[in-house]
Amino acid sequence: xxxxxxxxxxxxxxxxxxxxxxxxxxxxxxxxxxxxxxxxxxxxxxxxxxxxxxxxxxxxxxxxxxxxxxxxxxxxxxxxxxxxxxxxxxxxxxxxxxxxxxxxxxxxxxxxxxxxxxxxxxxxxxxxxxxxxxxxxxxxxxxxxxxxxxxxxxxxxxxxxxxxxxxxxxxxxxxxxxxxxxxxxxxxxxxxxxxxxxxxxxxxxxxxxxxxxxxxxxxxxxxxxxxxxxxxxxxxxxxxxxxxxxxxxxxxxxxxxxxxxxxxxxxxxxxxxxxxxxxxxxxxxx
Ligand code: ATR
Numbered sequence: 160x161x162x163x164x165x166x167x168x169x170x171x172x173x174x175x176x177x178x179x180x181x182x183x184x185x186x187x188x189x190x191x192x193x194x195x196x197x198x199x200x201x202x203x204x205x206x207x208x209x210x211x212x213x214x215x216x217x218x219x220x221x222x223x224x225x226x227x228x229x230x231x232x233x234x235x236x237x238x239x240x241x242x243x244x245x246x247x248x249x250x251x252x253x254x255x256x257x258x259x260x261x262x263x264x265x266x267x268x269x270x271x272x273x274x275x276x277x278x279x280x281x282x283x284x285x286x287x288x289x290x291x292x293x294x295x296x297x298x299x300x301x302x303x304x305x306x307x308x309x310x311x312x313x314x315x316x317x318x319x320x321x322x323x324x325x326x327x328x329x330x331x332x333x334x335x336x337x338x339x340x341x342x343x344x345x346x347x348x349x350x351x352x353x354x355x356x357x358x359x360x361x362x363x364x365x366x367x368x369x370x371x372x373x374x375x376x377x378x379x380x381x382x383x384x385x386x387x388x389x390x391x392x393x394x395x396x397x398x399x400x401x402x403x404x405x406x407x408x409x410x411x412x413x414x415x416x417x418x419x420x421x422x423x424x425x426x427x428x429x430x431x432x433x434x435x436x437x438x439x440x441x442x443x444x445x
Contacts, residue, residue: 169198170221171422174213174235175228178202182437183226186415189436190427198423205231214238217255217263223422224256226415232267232298239265248305248331251298253414256421264421269299270306272414273355277382279413279429280405284380285310287352292344293317294368295357296324299384303357304328304336316347319358349374354397356383361391363445368393372400383407387441408437 173183179202187200205213207230214235217225227235232251236242239252245267246252252265277284291312293300296319307315315336319325325338339347348354354375360368362385370393375381381397386407394404412429420426 167197169196169223169423170201171198171224171226171418172201172203172222173226173228174203174205175231176205176207176210178204178228181226181228182411182440183228183415185437185440186412186433187419189433190419190425191423193432194423194425194427196423196425207231210234211238214255214263218257218261224254224418226418227253227255236265236267239263241265243267245270245302245305249298249301254418254421256418266417267302268414268417269302269410270309271417272410272412273303273384274306274310275413275416275429276407276409277380277405280409281380281403284353284403284405285312287378287380288312289352290314290316290347290350291353291355292347292351293355293357294344294360295319296321296328296338297357300357301328301331303355303384304332307353308332308335312353318344345371345374348372349376351375351379354379354381356385356391356393359385361385361393363387370396372396372402375400375402377401379403380405384410386411387445389438389441408434408441412437 173181184200191198210231215238236246236252240262241264243266246265249267254266254268256264258264291307317325318339318341322340329336329338359365381402382405383391383393384407385391389406398404
């Protein structure tokens with residue numbers, strides 16, 4: 160599919176502090192080329208003291224919209240006139256665009272990225288939507304819990320080193336979502352249909368994620384949002400005992416889809432070429 164947009168160059172960007180490490184320009188640059196769109200996707204470093212004014216005045220920046228990364232997702236959400244349901248729930252937006260009337264709109268696409276990755280890599284994964292186990296209780300965990308609730312999971316159990324953070328998420332999502340301290344994992348792992356790691360454990364340079372998977376049902380899907388390394392210790396351990404696994408790089412790619420569509424008017428495809436491009440880049444910089 161090729162779409163040509165000729166009405167002047169559309170500009171979008173990733174914004175944050177810092178932004179140098181962002182893979183978003185690689186992803187959006189690939190799609191701009193692939194679909195023959197006369198647009199650009201830049202990196203804009205926004206210092207914390209400038210963030211409120213930057214997002215509040217996005218209409219004067221010449222950008223059609225932007226991605227927002229750490230630490231500005233909350234500031235960006237506060238600047239928006241309209242937020243999608245996920246951004247409202249998160250109190251944080253990672254994708255902004257100006258609509259035809261000039262209103263600043265914000266979305267949080269992390270949850271949709273998580274779902275898009277599993278839908279693509281493990282079709283039918285949510286046919287079994289009984290019990291989900293989420294490890295960690297940061298921003299990514301909150302987005303994933305929201306996503307799992309949207310797919311009608313019956314029970315979502317969050318385990319976190321700091322119990323209070325798990326409790327805050329559980330309180331927000333109601334009676335389906337339960338908070339636990341890490342040491343209670345053994346009590347629940349035997350009924351999991353899905354196990355997802357959202358902590359930074361297992362990432363290159365961080366401590367390993369050490370779990371006893373002996374009681375995990377063989378039918379459970381195991382996924383990790385860590386993608387450096389791509390095959391984390393958790394995924395290796397799960398695959399070795401016969402569980403289906405999905406790595407985390409697809410979440411990074413799928414969360415970018417809605418922004419590209421809003422800015423450039425084409426819903427882009429997450430395909431093998433894009434995945435290869437990003438994996439090669441990650442390999443080179445590791
Ligand atoms: P993000 O917003 O990307 O999810 P985050 O807010 O920094 O990132 O969350 C990281 C998660 O990894 C948290 O759940 C954190 O646990 P705490 O809430 O107790 O800090 C978890 N995490 C990081 N290092 C950990 C460690 N050494 N042991 C256990 N959990 C860890």
